Amino acid sequence: xxxxxxxxxxxxxxxxxxxxxxxxxxxxxxxxxxxxxxxxxxxxxxxxxxxxxxxxxxxxxxxxxxxxxxxxxxxxxxxxxxxxxxxxxxxxxxxxxxxxxxxxxxxxxxxxxxxxxxxxxxxxxxxxxxxxxxxxxxxxxxxxxxxxxxxxxxxxxxxxxxxxxxxxxxxxxxxxxxxxxxx
Amino acid sequence: xxxxxxxxxxxxxxxxxxxxxxxxxxxxxxxxxxxxxxxxxxxxxxxxxxxxxxxxxxxxxxxxxxxxxxxxxxxxxxxxxxxxxxxxxxxxxxxxxxxxxxxxxxxxxxxxxxxxxxxxxxxx
Amino acid sequence: xxxxxxxxxxxxxxxxxxxxxxxxxxxxxxxxxxxxxxxxxxxxxxxxxxxxxxxxxxxxxxxxxxxxxxxxxxxxxxxxxxxxxxxxxxxxxxxxxxxxxxxxxxxxxxxxxxxxxxxxxxxxxxxxxxxxxxxxxxxxxxxxxxxxxxxxxxxxxxxx
Numbered sequence: 001x002x003x004x005x006x007x008x009x010x011x012x013x014x015x016x017x018x019x020x021x022x023x024x025x026x027x028x029x030x031x032x033x034x035x036x037x038x039x040x041x042x043x044x045x046x047x048x049x050x051x052x053x054x055x056x057x058x059x060x061x062x063x064x065x066x067x068x069x070x071x072x073x074x075x076x077x078x079x080x081x082x083x084x085x086x087x088x089x090x091x092x093x094x095x096x097x098x099x100x101x102x103x104x105x106x107x108x109x110x111x112x113x114x115x116x117x118x119x120x121x122x123x124x125x126x127x128x129x130x131x132x133x134x135x136x137x138x139x140x141x142x143x144x145x146x147x148x149x150x151x152x153x154x155x156x157x158x159x160x161x162x163x164x165x166x167x168x169x170x171x172x173x174x175x176x177x178x179x180x181x182x183x
Numbered sequence: 184x185x186x187x188x189x190x191x192x193x194x195x196x197x198x199x200x201x202x203x204x205x206x207x208x209x210x211x212x213x214x215x216x217x218x219x220x221x222x223x224x225x226x227x228x229x230x231x232x233x234x235x236x237x238x239x240x241x242x243x244x245x246x247x248x249x250x251x252x253x254x255x256x257x258x259x260x261x262x263x264x265x266x267x268x269x270x271x272x273x274x275x276x277x278x279x280x281x282x283x284x285x286x287x288x289x290x291x292x293x294x295x296x297x298x299x300x301x302x303x304x305x306x307x
Numbered sequence: 308x309x310x311x312x313x314x315x316x317x318x319x320x321x322x323x324x325x326x327x328x329x330x331x332x333x334x335x336x337x338x339x340x341x342x343x344x345x346x347x348x349x350x351x352x353x354x355x356x357x358x359x360x361x362x363x364x365x366x367x368x369x370x371x372x373x374x375x376x377x378x379x380x381x382x383x384x385x386x387x388x389x390x391x392x393x394x395x396x397x398x399x400x401x402x403x404x405x406x407x408x409x410x411x412x413x414x415x416x417x418x419x420x421x422x423x424x425x426x427x428x429x430x431x432x433x434x435x436x437x438x439x440x441x442x443x444x445x446x447x448x449x450x451x452x453x454x455x456x457x458x459x460x461x462x463x464x465x466x467x
Contacts, residue, residue: 008188015192015215019199024207024297031211038218045225046235046261048341050269052333056349057277060438061214063356067445068284069207082300089201096197100190110185111231113262123228123264127257131238132250135407135420136338139236139260143267144343145426149402152426153391155271156433160384162278163437166285170444237341240415274345274434281441288448 003044011037028065032058049140185226193219206290206297210283217276221269228262236263311361319361326354334431338420344427348434355439364446376440383433390422390429 011034018030035058042051108114115121126143136142144152196219199212234256244251287297294302334347359367394403407421418424 004185005188008185008192011218012188012192012195015195018211018215019195019203019208024205027208027211031214034215034218038222041222042225045229046233047225047266047269048235048237049343049346050221050225050266050273052342053270053273053346053349056346056353057273060349060353060356060442061277061280063360064281064284064442064445065207065211068288086202092201093194093198097194100194104187104190107186108227110226111229113228113230115228115262115264116230123262124257126263127236127260128252130263131252134404134423135410136423137238137415138338138340138343139238139263140266140270141338141343141423141427142420143263144270145338145423145430146402146404146421148267149391149426151268152271152430153387153402155275156384156387156430158275159278159434159437160380162275162282163380163441166278166282166441167444169282169285169289170448235341238415243415270343270345274349277349277438278441281438281445285441285445285448288445 004041007037007041007044011041024069025066028062028069031065032062035061049138186223189219189223189226192222204299206287206299209299210280210287213283214276214280217272221272224265224269228265230259230261232259233261234259236260236266315361319357323354323358326350326357330354330431330435334427335417335424337427338423339415339417344430345434347427348431349438351431351435352438352442356442359443359446364443367443371439373440373443376436376443379432380436380440383429383431383436386429387426387433390426 014030014033014037018027018034021027021030035054039051039054039058042048042054108117113123115123126139126147130139130142130147131137134142134146136146193216196212196215196217199215200209201212203209203212238252238256242253242256244253290302291297294305296302330347330350330353332347333342333350334344337343337347355367355371358370391402394405395401397405399405404421404423406425410418410421
């Protein structure tokens with residue numbers, strides 16, 4: 001139990017540094033620290049699938065973020081700011097904070113998940129019948145590819161669309177560059 | 184208490200995304216919020232003294248048809264449903280991160296800065 | 308991007324096969340052990356990103372051309388959709404595990420899970436190809452932008 005508090009404290013400290021530091025590369029590396037702390041946390045929370053995925057995704061996203069920031073000089077952000085914008089953003093943060101604190105009272109105690117106390121919960125059925133109905137020993141795999149495969153199809157569509165958008169944005173610029181260098 | 188710390192992480196990400204003026208900082212705030220939400224969903228499904236939701240040979244009922252899991256597995260396994268949802272969400276977050284970063288790079292190429300107030304001033 | 312020193316190149320040349328094989332293992336055994344199509348696909352992409360970082364862009368472009376990469380991406384998505392609609396032809400529902408009743412009844416086998424390993428392979432192909440595609444495009448773009456600003460010096464000066 002203590003390891004969870006230690007890891008979450010580490011993640012919060014890294015997030016504080018990432019939010020407040022002036023150095024963009026340092027902020028990116030602190031976000032990487034949060035991600036690897038989260039991967040360790042998933043491992044201790046008995047979710048090895050997510051731990052593996054989180055580690056490899058973290059490596060690739062660090063590469064993407066570092067490539068975006070490393071060659072560009074950090075622009076010093078000017079101090080002036082509109083009064084209305086500042087008030088509105090502080091109001092948004094405070095409203096969500098109050099709403100979240102209200103919700104914290106209604107949560108179940110840690111270590112006692114909801115599906116245990118709910119008769120006929122879906123998760124209980126997956127655990128009991130997953131091996132017999134799908135043949136997969138990894139219940140998470142049987143959920144994402146058999147019971148809820150429709151969800152995974154939508155996920156694949158979202159991934160396809162976002163990669164298509166990134167390719168369209170980047171490729172338009174490259175084509176213009178090629179044309180300009182020809183002229 | 185763990186939920187409250189997770190919520191604090193989420194609020195840090197939200198503060199970073201709403202208040203900061205550097206575009207890469209906004210992207211980092213969104214990434215921190217994603218971590219916090221994923222972690223919260225996994226925390227909701229945890230049991231004390233739990234095992235991962237993967238059937239091993241020791242959790243198979245002996246003598247039955249070889250497809251029946253034991254009661255110990257049902258009493259100990261963590262919730263598999265949030266894990267399945269978070270697994271897809273992590274990979275989606277990588278795709279959206281690539282999209283956001285390409286938008287940032289494109290804006291940097293056009294305006295030469297990551298500062299959003301600067302960009303707004305240059306628009307007119 | 309020209310690539311790194313000979314030490315990095317040698318080690319990357321040995322490590323790339325191991326990383327690639329580990330990704331294939333994670334995909335194929337995704338229904339028995341932790342892992343699956345998502346994690347394995349990202350590992351496959353990471354093996355080619357390792358090549359990209361160590362050897363430079365030209366080497367990877369010869370090894371895996373962009374056109375082939377897009378085709379692999381579309382092939383993965385198409386295979387997953389095909390697995391979804393195939394049972395409709397034989398009177399089942401969308402995404403029914405149609406192979407399960409034709410397989411031998413035994414748990415914890417490599418072929419015991421019906422369509423789940425096939426879906427894992429399709430998802431792994433799709434995720435790996437698309438993630439490598441976007442990282443490759445990002446690297447190409449950064450290079451072009453850098454040379455452009457250094458050559459003209461005008462685009463980084465938006466004050467006028």
